[in-house]
Amino acid sequence: xxxxxxxxxxxNRAVAIMGIDEExxxxxxxxxxxxxxxxxxxxxxxxxxxxxGYRVQxxxxxxxxxxxxxxxxxxxxxxxxxxxxxxxxxxxxxxxPFGGAKGGVRVDPKSLSEKELRRLSRRYFSEIQIMxxxxxxxxxxxxxxxxxxxxxxxxxxxxxxxxxxxxxxTGKPVRLGGSKGREEATGRGVMVTVREACxxxxxxxxxxxxxxxxxxxxxMYSALLCNHxxxxxxxxxxxxxxxxxxxxxxxxxxxxxxxxxxxxxDSFPGGERIGKDDVFEMDVDILIPAALENAxxxxxxxxxxxxxxxxxxxxxxxxxxxxxxxxxxxxVIPDILANxxxxxxxxxxxxxxxxxxxxxxxxxxxxxxxxxxxxFKETLDTAKKYGVDLRTAAYIIAIDRVMYAIKKRGIYP
Numbered sequence: 344x345x346x347x348x349x350x351x352x353x354x355n356r357a358v359a360i361m362g363i364d365e366e367x368x369x370x371x372x373x374x375x376x377x378x379x380x381x382x383x384x385x386x387x388x389x390x391x392x393x394x395x396g397y398r399v400q401x402x403x404x405x406x407x408x409x410x411x412x413x414x415x416x417x418x419x420x421x422x423x424x425x426x427x428x429x430x431x432x433x434x435x436x437x438x439x440p441f442g443g444a445k446g447g448v449r450v451d452p453k454s455l456s457e458k459e460l461r462r463l464s465r466r467y468f469s470e471i472q473i474m475x476x477x478x479x480x481x482x483x484x485x486x487x488x489x490x491x492x493x494x495x496x497x498x499x500x501x502x503x504x505x506x507x508x509x510x511x512x513t514g515k516p517v518r519l520g521g522s523k524g525r526e527e528a529t530g531r532g533v534m535v536t537v538r539e540a541c542x543x544x545x546x547x548x549x550x551x552x553x554x555x556x557x558x559x560x561x562x563m564y565s566a567l568l569c570n571h572x573x574x575x576x577x578x579x580x581x582x583x584x585x586x587x588x589x590x591x592x593x594x595x596x597x598x599x600x601x602x603x604x605x606x607x608x609d610s611f612p613g614g615e616r617i618g619k620d621d622v623f624e625m626d627v628d629i630l631i632p633a634a635l636e637n638a639x640x641x642x643x644x645x646x647x648x649x650x651x652x653x654x655x656x657x658x659x660x661x662x663x664x665x666x667x668x669x670x671x672x673x674x675v676i677p678d679i680l681a682n683x684x685x686x687x688x689x690x691x692x693x694x695x696x697x698x699x700x701x702x703x704x705x706x707x708x709x710x711x712x713x714x715x716x717x718x719f720k721e722t723l724d725t726a727k728k729y730g731v732d733l734r735t736a737a738y739i740i741a742i743d744r745v746m747y748a749i750k751k752r753g754i755y756p
Contacts, residue, residue, distance in 0.1 A: 397419075440690075481513060532711065551629055
């Protein structure tokens with residue numbers, strides 16, 4: 344099953360319960376715009392290479408499109424369509440005045456020099472600029488992109504239009520129109536949903552154990568905040584190269600420093616080396632998948648012992664695995680809720696840029712926590728009302744809000 348097909352299957356479950364007319368359902372399944380660009384980049388040795396990039400806007404009924412841009416050698420249109428689709432429902436679930444979008448370039452950024460990466464970023468952003476703007480489509484970082492690349496995007500757009508436009512992208516450096524709290528935002532959102540799920544299930548967080556799959560930005564901050572603010576014991580962490588385990592709990596701050604200095608976690612001296620997929624079989628209360636899509640499938644879902652899964656990334660659980668986990672009564676906090684902290688603080692950044700007035704870190708954290716808590720409560724209440732899992736409940740809320748906007752606005756012309 345392709346990623347977009349997988350995303351549609353989750354959507355269809357909610358639509359069937361809601362009884363939405365098929366013509367509207369079909370409208371919501373299809374992306375509004377898909378742009379594919381092939382563009383040349385001058386390499387350091389004087390040669391020219393052609394790269395393929397994408398930008399997809401799924402829906403803009405509730406406001407400008409919003410979604411990150413990733414650089415990855417396996418990026419393709421199906422993936423970008425799925426991610427844009429999910430962004431529509433994520434922004435709607437959080438009740439943000441945005442639609443959904445996503446972008447990507449098919450490239451291994453590690454194979455490029457800093458100058459080549461900058462030239463690629465400028466050319467790609469110039470190519471997709473026909474769709475971009477602070478009132479049209481606002482990109483942000485994703486896999487293998489970062490605040491520095493967002494600064495290049497912002498500068499490229501600004502140079503092309505003749506004046507500085509801070510609000511054209513989010514996730515920028517704080518000293519260049521970025522928002523405080525953005526780096527930790529997705530992980531903080533994961534932490535809040537873990538806390539609320541534990542409250543619902545009667546699990547004391549100070550006694551809870553956690554395993555984290557993936558130790559990039561989301562995995563790092565999810566682990567750090569669950570440990571420092573909830574008192575959870577992080578006993579296992581993995582990345583693409585391997586994993587580390589300590590039944591007495593890992594020192595997360597030291598592990599983060601080790602990862603940054605060595606690029607891997609399995610050589611960390613504070614634990615026992617394990618395989619990268621062993622985290623799925625750990626006897627823990629909470630599992631946080633924070634790597635890439637399709638990590639949990641029908642082949643390993645039955646091995647999971649966790650009571651709560653908080654999806655730190657988009658699409659880590661296949662529909663077949665979802666069914667297995669639901670039958671086993673594992674509480675799965677869906678991606679469009681669990682990792683929505685990132686886009687929520689991106690919204691805060693956009694608002695700050697448009698107003699040229701910036702918030703304190705305390706204000707960012709307080710507002711994010713309030714919105715994440717409210718979204719979790721609404722999702723939980725909807726799940727109980729319809730007798731469905733949290734994923735289906737989240738889609739019901741999100742789809743209803745987008746449908747309201749479409750019907751009130753009408754079909755143009």
